[in-house]
Amino acid sequence: MIEDKNQQRTQLSDLGEFGLINHLTEHFEIKQSSTLKGVGDDAAVLKFENKKVVVTTDLLLEGVHFDLSYVPLKHLGYKAVVVNLSDVCAMNAQASQITVSIAVSNRFPLEALEDLYAGIQTAAKIYNVDLIGGDTTSSTTGLLISVTAIGEVEDEEVVYRDGARPNDLLVVSGDLGGAYMGLQVLEREKEVFKVNPNNQPDLEPYTYIVERQLKPEARKDIVQLLKDLKVKPTAMIDISDGLSSEIMHLCKASDVGCDLYEEKIPLDPQVISTCEEFNIDSTTIALNGGEDYELLMTISQDDYPKIKANPNLTVIGYMKASNEGMHLVTRADTRIPLKAQGWKNFND
Amino acid sequence: MIEDKNQQRTQLSDLGEFGLINHLTEHFEIKQSSTLKGVGDDAAVLKFENKKVVVTTDLLLEGVHFDLSYVPLKHLGYKAVVVNLSDVCAMNAQASQITVSIAVSNRFPLEALEDLYAGIQTAAKIYNVDLIGGDTTSSTTGLLISVTAIGEVEDEEVVYRDGARPNDLLVVSGDLGGAYMGLQVLEREKEVFKVNPNNQPDLEPYTYIVERQLKPEARKDIVQLLKDLKVKPTAMIDISDGLSSEIMHLCKASDVGCDLYEEKIPLDPQVISTCEEFNIDSTTIALNGGEDYELLMTISQDDYPKIKANPNLTVIGYMKASNEGMHLVTRADTRIPLKAQGWKNFND
Structure with missing residues (x-):
């Protein structure tokens, strides 16, 4: 249904783990003042000046949450980020950072992951969040995406689920x-x-x-x-x-x-x-x-x-x-x- | 090789997503003063007083990173947490929170997940970190664990990879x-x-x-x-x-x-x-x-x-x-x- 016009196929094994992460994330920019260090060390380093920090995470699995026969990878990358940012919004907070981990089988060529990351990057740009880390590994079957989103909110502005009162x-x-x-x-x-x-x-x-x-x-x-x-x-x-x-x-x-x-x-x-x-x-x-x-x-x-x-x-x-x-x-x-x-x- | 002495099998479908998460995490305590809200809302809420925050994440997949024929699930849960805390240590930081997401196929009964979470809980206790969130979903094959660890460190104490000098x-x-x-x-x-x-x-x-x-x-x-x-x-x-x-x-x-x-x-x-x-x-x-x-x-x-x-x-x-x-x-x-x-x- 979605025609694959990209005929080029680069094997993931040609790059290795670090080459792959670097290749996929090299065009991501750091824009948030709260991000001191993004991808490239044992952990990212953040600093939130006197604000509350919200953290949420979601897993998306091929065959359970999405069907690649009609979901273009670029859209999938975008959606994987957005569903986490939605949780940050639900706390009345502003999203600031994301980590993205993927497990992927050999049937995906590099070009497919580039499409996925193009969607992730588009979401990061539109929502003004920094990609600060992640993990990339092989999978025996299919594609899996795990996103953690971090946001910030002024002390008094955070909204929970438990504050509703009768007559609201x-x-x-x-x-x-x-x-x-x-x-x-x-x-x-x-x-x-x-x-x-x-x-x-x-x-x-x-x-x-x-x-x-x-x-x-x-x-x-x-x-x-x-x-x-x-x-x-x-x-x-x-x-x-x-x-x-x-x-x-x-x-x-x-x-x-x-x-x-x-x-x-x-x-x-x-x-x-x-x-x-x-x-x-x-x-x-x-x-x-x-x-x-x-x-x-x-x-x-x-x-x-x-x-x-x-x-x-x-x-x-x-x-x-x-x-x-x-x-x-x-x-x-x-x-x-x-x-x-x-x-x-x-x-x- | 590892004998399964637990003969009881409860189907995961008997609980549903929210029942499952609640069941697995109900004995986890919140101990860190930086955790304002853990599991149970759209996102966890944290507050770090004037410190830097470090964030790291890892994926562990059955068949790639572990082999359940000789890795007991309790040890696996423990290890999945520890490998992330190790990254926090490498920043010279103290780990404070974790999120744990799992994807699991129907072949795992509830009792297997209880073992896995017993290991996660043991690690959380020993390392004094709070479980603040996660996601639980079904998988078409095998077990996958995605952990994100968060830590804190005084401004001047963070250590990166890039500070080594000749003669060190x-x-x-x-x-x-x-x-x-x-x-x-x-x-x-x-x-x-x-x-x-x-x-x-x-x-x-x-x-x-x-x-x-x-x-x-x-x-x-x-x-x-x-x-x-x-x-x-x-x-x-x-x-x-x-x-x-x-x-x-x-x-x-x-x-x-x-x-x-x-x-x-x-x-x-x-x-x-x-x-x-x-x-x-x-x-x-x-x-x-x-x-x-x-x-x-x-x-x-x-x-x-x-x-x-x-x-x-x-x-x-x-x-x-x-x-x-x-x-x-x-x-x-x-x-x-x-x-x-x-x-x-x-x-x-």
Whole structure:
């Protein structure tokens, strides 16, 4: 489906470990004042002047988290960084550094890793983070990427999951369900391609949702927006597993309940039309789809005037006492207990 | 060879991701004052008061870095942490936090992961580091461990690879070659076991070297010793790939040459006797064996009186001008250029 136009193949063994790391990272620049020493010693050396430091890490595995038959390596590198930066944003922090480790089998030529690192570098540039370390090793099967992201935040600005209080507003950035529906489109095209490799897929009607899947963004802009609006959320989390699961995390950590209004859930028109095409309920997709990397937060009602006119933020419900439970209030005005579909990898 | 006495098998899918992480990490305590928030939010939150922060990361893969037919999972967990802490020590820093991510296939029951985490917890306790995060995912094959270690160091105390100057003394902690010879013994016993599963291996004569392989230590004690002796190395690196390769890294980073004296290389008697048994040259093993996790440093000649009586530190050579090259001076007083065997994983 994704045609490999790069015919050149350089064996990884031609470079050796240090040659490989140097080759892949030589064009990365150090820009953060907090980075004193990046790649090239036993460890990177950082200095954060009187700020809190946040640290998060994620593993991405071929065959589990991505399928290289329709994910270009450059996009994969970009996404591997972004999903970690999204966690940094969820702490209301600014990302500053990343480490990237990869395990890769011999079937990948050097040119494939160059594509992967081109995506990593693009993300590092756009999000203004320094690549400060990593490890490169061979794998007996497939590709694995492990990213650790580091960020900084003023002492009083850090936002946890556990600060939501009854009557706080539940607010989400952007729109939901796009990444999951983009994946459905890509999976369908992969099946079509298997049957007829000459068929050229027309992804034009799905541009937005396919991009949401292949090239998600961390909502660094929302962290800045909240700062500009002088709104500090009482709790915040990023939406990696689906709205329902993340709401339940917030409620559990904060010991509160919640009413979520179905009619308020922000959906892009392309998500709605694609859901109709696939005959899937769009609310189910928004609740359980995952990988949208939007920010879900609770804010004090006092802050409502500051956000109400903003197109990037949507109030989708409000928090209640813990004993009132967590519910979806449907368009038909019935109340359904929220369920998290959660993580099913081990059941595959 | 390692008998599995634990007959209980709990499927990982019975727990799900969050249940699994919670279950594996619930007995870990937070002890460092720099850890404000560990596992349980989008990111950990740390605060380092006016210190430099060091960050290092390593990937360990089954079939590449370890063989579960003779490495008990508890030892593997311990070692996965220690090899990262060794890098922190090499910066002259104190380790304070770790993140641990694992990818694991369905063939591992929960009890196996509990063993792995018992080893991680033992290392965390002994080295006084907090587990602050990680990721747990399924893998299509085998086990993978990704550890990131964080440490702190006073501004003026950090030691890089690039500070060695001509006439500095080349100093190594402990002794060398043990980990590699321990591996040879374990590999031999594995072959014997394949032929005759009833044969009970007698590892008694190899206790020290097998422990060097299975349960290496990071030389945190040497970092403290240097502090007590008021010696700040001009350059330092940990020995993960073999003495020869690490000397070349120091020389290249510092733009100096070096004379290394064969007769000064510290070897344990068990390494010497096992090398004789295997008919291998012990100097070759010390130079290229790897995984000893000792510290290799250069110190000013002015500091020699402070270290000369110390049994933990051995002067093995001295640094020269860059144009004089890097040489091994043999017992027969011939000078042989140093070579790094380096990293050959991609050639396998």
